[in-house]
Amino acid sequence: MRMTTYHTIEDIIGSTPLVRLQRLPGEAGAARGNVILAKLEGNNPAGSVKDRPAFAMIREAEARGEIQPGDTLIEATSGNTGIALAMAAAVRGYKMILIMPDNLSVERRASMTAYGAQLILTPADQGGMEYARDLAARMQAEGKGKVLDQFGNSDNPLAHLQGTGPEIWEQTNGRVTHFVSAMGTTGTIMGVSQYLKSRNPAIQVVGAQPAEGSQIPGIRKWPEEYLPRIYDPQRVDAFESISQSEAEEMARRLAAEEGIFGGISSAGALVAALRVAQRVENATIVFIVCDRGDRYLSTGVFN
Numbered sequence: 560m561r562m563t564t565y566h567t568i569e570d571i572i573g574s575t576p577l578v579r580l581q582r583l584p585g586e587a588g589a590a591r592g593n594v595i596l597a598k599l600e601g602n603n604p605a606g607s608v609k610d611r612p613a614f615a616m617i618r619e620a621e622a623r624g625e626i627q628p629g630d631t632l633i634e635a636t637s638g639n640t641g642i643a644l645a646m647a648a649a650v651r652g653y654k655m656i657l658i659m660p661d662n663l664s665v666e667r668r669a670s671m672t673a674y675g676a677q678l679i680l681t682p683a684d685q686g687g688m689e690y691a692r693d694l695a696a697r698m699q700a701e702g703k704g705k706v707l708d709q710f711g712n713s714d715n716p717l718a719h720l721q722g723t724g725p726e727i728w729e730q731t732n733g734r735v736t737h738f739v740s741a742m743g744t745t746g747t748i749m750g751v752s753q754y755l756k757s758r759n760p761a762i763q764v765v766g767a768q769p770a771e772g773s774q775i776p777g778i779r780k781w782p783e784e785y786l787p788r789i790y791d792p793q794r795v796d797a798f799e800s801i802s803q804s805e806a807e808e809m810a811r812r813l814a815a816e817e818g819i820f821g822g823i824s825s826a827g828a829l830v831a832a833l834r835v836a837q838r839v840e841n842a843t844i845v846f847i848v849c850d851r852g853d854r855y856l857s858t859g860v861f862n
């Protein structure tokens with residue numbers, strides 16, 4: 560009899576759908592020969608693009624002999640990475656301590672504890688993510704566990720160099736001309752850019768950042784001294800500044816007009832993609848929907 564093998568939850572990370580927008584592009588779409596495609600990373604098992612780097616960082620550290628099941632891992636995270644790491648730690652048998660500012664949505668915190676992680680909430684008014692990252696480093700120095708450091712860990716962009724990038728290339732049959740992503744750790748844009756430009760150096764890579772004074776969960780315009788170590792400015796061709804209200808309005812429209820229920824930073828990437836579409840012709844523009852809208856219900860943004 561033939562052996563039947565079944566997938567584990569880890570095996571089904573990635574290979575996410577790529578879908579064409581039908582209404583939102585309007586004049587910037589078919590009339591100009593442009594196609595706008597959404598890469599649905601919310602379809603990953605723990606609900607975001609972060610499943611990819613979370614598993615890659617644990618798998619690669621394990622392969623190098625730096626950690627082994629039973630160890631304690633520590634990470635400062637703005638949310639999605641925490642949920643993904645909590646799941647990955649549960650699957651692979653690690654204890655997970657997550658440090659996050661106390662102003663992040665309740666759904667995120669509850670999802671992390673559901674996967675068995677321990678949470679440390681830091682005062683948001685004392686420096687937000689920077690404070691959380693400093694505390695994680697202090698705890699590692701005190702021997703309380705190993706910090707994976709998604710901001711400086713090359714296994715974060717590696718997940719996108721080996722997964723997200725090749726998927727986009729194959730799903731568009733090499734037709735992709737523009738790639739747009741919101742920037743947090745910059746892991747997504749670094750890894751995808753590296754892969755796509757290796758196949759076609761003419762592909763334009765556009766980063767979406769929150770405008771001055773705007774709060775968009777998961778992404779930042781980093782002050783110079785906190786720029787992620789994995790960030791290489793040569794891999795991004797252009798930036799678009801997105802205001803919070805533009806991103807929130809677009810998140811509502813993406814759900815109501817396209818049936819795609821994505822998060823706020825995903826909608827920010829779409830705002831950037833639509834600006835690109837207004838400037839170009841005959842382009843195939845791919846943007847990342849990093850997570851699902853359910854994760855933001857308690858913020859009232861969809862009311």
Ligand SMILES: Cc1ncc(COP(=O)(O)O)c(C=O)c1O
Nearest residue numbers: 639742743744745746747777824
């Ligand atoms: C909601 C959300 N959007 C965008 C990003 C940015 O992804 P990256 O860290 O790969 O730049 C993140 C990262 O945590 C996120 O949580």
